[in-house]
Amino acid sequence: MKYHEPRLISLTNAIVVTVFYIILFMVGALIISPGSLHHFYTIVFLLCSAVLLFVISFFVFRYTLEKFIYSKIRLIYKTIHSIKTKKSEVRPPRIDTHFLDEVSHEVEEWQQEKSREIEQLRQLELYRREFIGNVSHELKTPLFNIQGYILTLLDGGLDDASINKEYLKRSEKSIERLIRIVEDLDEISQLESGQMKLNITRFDILALTREVMELLEMKAQKKEIRLVCAQQEKPIFVEGDREKIRQVLTNLLENSIRYGNEKGRTKISFFDMDEHILTEITDNGIGIESDELPRVFERFYRAPRGRAIFAKGKGLGLAIVKHILEAHHQTVNVRSSTGVGTTFGFTLKKV
Ligand SMILES: Nc1ncnc2c1ncn2[C@@H]1O[C@H](COP(=O)(O)OP(=O)(O)OP(=O)(O)O)[C@@H](O)[C@H]1O
Ligand SMILES: [Mg+2]
Incomplete structure (x- = not known):
């Protein structure tokens, strides 16, 4: 909302009062003594008194207005500042040209910030x-x-x-x-809590994927699921904590076997994205319903279809995957179609 400064309002009011006074004076003079308006002294008196009235009313209006606004806003202003500066440095309010603009802006900002905080706290709770x-x-x-x-x-x-x-x-x-x-x-x-220290090194993600695949081969064979890795011989060097990324690959591959259909297949592909390498794990398993997709990375979340096929899951694997990749400042995404399959993809910095 745009408002006028006290100075502008006072000026307008003083002009209105003065004009009103001049009109009233002239009408009065015309009624009492019609010829008096032609006298030099009457005109001088009128002008002097009008100027005086203008100056006095301007200052009276301004003082009253500012005092009123100041008294109302002072408390809010101080509260906002003490919260913003965590009581360390409370700036005394000033009444100058941009005072109200500043306060209005800060109140709006503060209100938006508080609403966001309240919403976050509700979600956290x-x-x-x-x-x-x-x-x-x-x-x-x-x-x-x-x-x-x-x-x-x-x-x-x-x-x-x-x-x-x-x-x-x-x-x-x-x-x-x-x-x-x-x-x-x-x-x-x-x-x-950010306590986990990452041991960032340069490593070949293709070789790591093959290691993980070998370890999970037995589990895959039990369901006759084929694990297929991109036909690529050249190493793909990325930057990250090798052991943590091993865990990411293990969790994603394990899921593709757990929630994969018998005689299915899991394919691992790598895509060069200029600065990043995108690794995708695609299965042709049971899939995830679209309304459940955003929730699979939550701690303990288990989709009903997944629970039905594998009751022993804890619902923590994907939460760990997400946290590890976030600690690397990278992303993980999922797309899925029930009855067709699921693809999990994550990025790592190319080196
Ligand atoms: N490849 C997949 N295909 C279909 N559903 C999946 C797939 N991966 C995950 N899900 C669904 O997402 C849920 C969460 O997976 P997540 O790995 O976090 O937990 P989990 O596998 O149940 O248990 P664990 O903590 O032992 O890994 C699973 O319960 C399952 O319903
Ligand atoms: Mg899992």
Whole structure:
């Protein structure tokens, strides 16, 4: 909203009052003594009194207006400044030409900033609540399983050779799952808090991909999924933390096997994007519904189709992938079509 300065308003008001006074004077003089307006002294008196009235009313208007506005705005202005400067340096308000422009602008800015902060806090609060719910849910399942096995063993199962070893083995598996969840959470929290130091080096991403593929070959064979890498002999050098990128590739390839169809295939391709190398992992598996796509990188999020095909997932793999790439100042994206397949792509700096 554009407004006028107190000086301008006072000037207008003073002119109006003075003009009104002159008209009133002339009308009065005409009524009382019609000839008096021709006298030199009357005109001089009229002019002098008009100038005096103009000056006095201008200053009275200006003083009253500024005092009024100043008293209203002073508090807001001080509050904004003390918040902005975190109380370190509170600038005293000045009443000069741009004072109101400045205040209005700052109030608008402040209001927008506060609205954004409130929205962010609301989102964080929602996220925090969901997160705590998810963690306890994920931890509960293996914990209850372990409790069940131990209670059965204590209830006499320990002496039953047909179940004792089996139940101990199952307990061990549940403990292993608990450890993996805690390790993943630890990794995410370290990445989020920026505590994780990246060991940035120059490495060949093609060679690293082949290493990861070899390690996952057995898992892929179980579902008769073919892992295919781009037919390329020349090394592709990128910059990054080799071990962290190994984890990114492992998580993405593991997902393509987990959520891939039997006898399917996973293809890994590399694209030269001038300053970056784009690595894409494409499967022809179950795919992800379009409304679920934006959520797959959230901690603990599992799409119902994915959950149905592989119940043991933790929903943390993609969150870790995203954090690792963000720590590299790079991006990860996904496109998918249910029944057709999914492609995850991420970039790394070319060197
Ligand atoms: N290639 C894929 N095809 C189809 N769905 C996928 C694919 N990759 C991920 N998803 C979906 O995204 C969800 C999140 O994946 P994410 O890797 O974070 O967790 P997860 O595989 O369930 O568990 P984990 O933490 O053990 O990796 C999965 O549960 C699955 O529903
Ligand atoms: Mg996964």
